[in-house]
Amino acid sequence: MSTNKKISAKKNTWLVLLVVLIVIIYASTLLRYQIDLTAEKRFSLNQSTKRLLSNLDSTINITVFLTGDLPADYKKLSIATSDLLYEFRDLSHNNVRFHFEKPGENLNDSDRNRLYDSLQRLGVVFEQNTDVTAANEKATQQLIIPSAIVQFENYRPIAIDLRSSRTVFKNYNVVNDEPQEDKEATLNSAEALLEYKFANAIDKLTRKNIPTIAYCLGNGEAGPQNVNDVIQSLRNDYRLAIFDLKQSYPDPSLINTLLIVKPTRPFTDEDKLKLDQYVMHGGKIIWCIDKLYAELDSLMRSQADFVAFDRNLNLDDILFRYGVRINGNLVQDLNCSKIPLVTGYNADGSPKMQRFPWPYYPFLSSPNNNIVSKNLDRVLSIFPSSIDTIKAPGIKKTILLATDTSSRLLSSPAIVSLKKIMDEISQDNFSSYNEHYIPVAVLLEGKFNSLYANRLTQDVKDSVSKALGKPFAASNSADTKQIVMSDADIVTNEVTETGGPLPMGELPFENYRFANREFFLNCIDYLTSTSGIFESRNKDFTLRLLDRKKVANQKLNWQLINIVIPIVVIILFGVVYQWSRKNSFAT
Numbered sequence: 337m338s339t340n341k342k343i344s345a346k347k348n349t350w351l352v353l354l355v356v357l358i359v360i361i362y363a364s365t366l367l368r369y370q371i372d373l374t375a376e377k378r379f380s381l382n383q384s385t386k387r388l389l390s391n392l393d394s395t396i397n398i399t400v401f402l403t404g405d406l407p408a409d410y411k412k413l414s415i416a417t418s419d420l421l422y423e424f425r426d427l428s429h430n431n432v433r434f435h436f437e438k439p440g441e442n443l444n445d446s447d448r449n450r451l452y453d454s455l456q457r458l459g460v461v462f463e464q465n466t467d468v469t470a471a472n473e474k475a476t477q478q479l480i481i482p483s484a485i486v487q488f489e490n491y492r493p494i495a496i497d498l499r500s501s502r503t504v505f506k507n508y509n510v511v512n513d514e515p516q517e518d519k520e521a522t523l524n525s526a527e528a529l530l531e532y533k534f535a536n537a538i539d540k541l542t543r544k545n546i547p548t549i550a551y552c553l554g555n556g557e558a559g560p561q562n563v564n565d566v567i568q569s570l571r572n573d574y575r576l577a578i579f580d581l582k583q584s585y586p587d588p589s590l591i592n593t594l595l596i597v598k599p600t601r602p603f604t605d606e607d608k609l610k611l612d613q614y615v616m617h618g619g620k621i622i623w624c625i626d627k628l629y630a631e632l633d634s635l636m637r638s639q640a641d642f643v644a645f646d647r648n649l650n651l652d653d654i655l656f657r658y659g660v661r662i663n664g665n666l667v668q669d670l671n672c673s674k675i676p677l678v679t680g681y682n683a684d685g686s687p688k689m690q691r692f693p694w695p696y697y698p699f700l701s702s703p704n705n706n707i708v709s710k711n712l713d714r715v716l717s718i719f720p721s722s723i724d725t726i727k728a729p730g731i732k733k734t735i736l737l738a739t740d741t742s743s744r745l746l747s748s749p750a751i752v753s754l755k756k757i758m759d760e761i762s763q764d765n766f767s768s769y770n771e772h773y774i775p776v777a778v779l780l781e782g783k784f785n786s787l788y789a790n791r792l793t794q795d796v797k798d799s800v801s802k803a804l805g806k807p808f809a810a811s812n813s814a815d816t817k818q819i820v821m822s823d824a825d826i827v828t829n830e831v832t833e834t835g836g837p838l839p840m841g842e843l844p845f846e847n848y849r850f851a852n853r854e855f856f857l858n859c860i861d862y863l864t865s866t867s868g869i870f871e872s873r874n875k876d877f878t879l880r881l882l883d884r885k886k887v888a889n890q891k892l893n894w895q896l897i898n899i900v901i902p903i904v905v906i907i908l909f910g911v912v913y914q915w916s917r918k919n920s921f922a923t
């Protein structure tokens with residue numbers, strides 16, 4: 337073959353390769369694909385999420401407000417949100433459409449403030465970020481909106497908080513130190529819940545059947561002011577009803593989940609029979625029970641000791657049959673909230689206030705990787721009791737919330753003493769706090785057996801069947817679930833004279849809200865949802881954070897490796913290629 341033909345063949349080969357490369361690059365812009373090589377499968381969607389997206393037949397519009405010139409951690413969260421929504425768009429056949437925008441960017445101040453107010457009423461969160469520049473130690477304030485809004489047809493939009501539901505704290509002494517948030521770890525952990533938050537919002541907007549949640553009355557349950565947050569949190573996503581247990585039998589075909597919150601009067605056998613048959617026919621119950629009477633108001637009014645006594649609610653036998661026992665004791669833990677106490681008086685007569693750890697208000701968290709309370713912040717409890725799990729055939733028991741590693745129990749009748757706690761704290765006498773992970777909330781799942789299986793005459797069973805419109809069920813109920821909490825104050829809210837009802841998990845004079853609301857809504861979702869979206873809450877990311885000090889010290893080295901060395905390699909490649917080409921043609 338002549339030299340000219342060789343040169344022509346080489347030119348044609350390069351031309352073909354260039355065309356193929358251009359086609360590949362263009363095709364890659366049209367197709368999105370990825371291979372998830374991470375150990376925790378952080379980039380793989382749950383099968384339930386994929387099924388939800390593939391079955392969409394209408395357009396979902398998503399507006400993300402986390403955009404603009406963001407700090408590095410928020411920028412990472414914004415990129416993760418964008419990547420997830422691109423995948424949502426592709427799997428939904430373009431029925432999920434999204435865009436990023438900074439609300440009110442071109443509006444004047446008054447119009448922008450009105451827009452922000454309307455967004456806040458929808459549930460959009462705003463955060464004031466303070467950034468301190470290391471070089472000149474200059475602080476700058478920046479408004480960040482880590483939220484998104486999901487819209488579908490004419491339904492009320494759902495606002496999503498893109499931040500983590502779990503606050504990660506640095507190591508600290510729970511008695512003497514104030515907890516310091518590890519902000520970087522908290523923001524990084526937010527990525528694990530992005531799939532669940534968006535999929536859950538889409539599922540709630542597009543579902544055909546809206547579950548009914550009924551608040552049970554008849555035994556002195558908590559009043560409207562004390563469950564204000566429960567009502568407000570449920571009314572937008574569920575049908576909320578009131579059910580009087582004294583009037584009729586609850587029907588599981590009409591009521592998906594029954595709430596029993598802080599009853600104060602004993603349950604009769606007729607009451608328990610109604611609840612028993614509701615469960616036996618597939619009904620679900622959330623029991624929020626204060627077995628002992630113990631209130632901080634009593635202690636503050638007397639400024640002395642008081643005895644926490646049993647309310648005698650007459651629920652021990654039915655709960656025992658279902659697989660749990662709420663004990664007549666009080667739980668204490670050193671990882672707890674603090675309460676303001678008067679320690680003296682100033683010269684002008686005004687009181688001196690100091691916040692002291694109050695072990696009767698322990699923080700609760702998930703002791704395992706359960707699907708309900710995983711990836712949540714701490715849950716605040718107020719005078720909780722302990723729960724024991726009992727052998728019950730066919731029932732699976734999962735501990736949802738427990739105390740920390742420095743706990744103890746006070747048996748009933750328990751003396752609540754302010755002075756004793758103060759003395760222990762001042763003397764660092766904590767040797768008796770030697771119990772670990774005491775259960776306070778338990779999930780029960782399976783086929784339950786009736787408490788009244790062999791206790792009723794045939795005439796009574798017939799009358800029950802007539803009232804129910806269904807046969808009396810004695811054993812092997814339909815598959816169902818129950819959640820038992822040994823502290824009703826997990827879901828109730830404080831009421832102040834000036835501000836009215838506070839959110840769940842927030843104490844007066846405290847500017848912090850614990851994850852009580854998120855835990856409660858997760859319980860409701862888990863009991864009522866049939867989509868399987870909840871499984872995506874189990875996603876867990878292994879966070880591999882950079883050492884900031886090491887990064888600062890080795891900054892120049894890594895800049896050379898990432899910027900200079902690649903340029904040098906390209907130049908060397910070009911020199912070697914030209915030298916090889918010159919020798920080839922010279923030959």
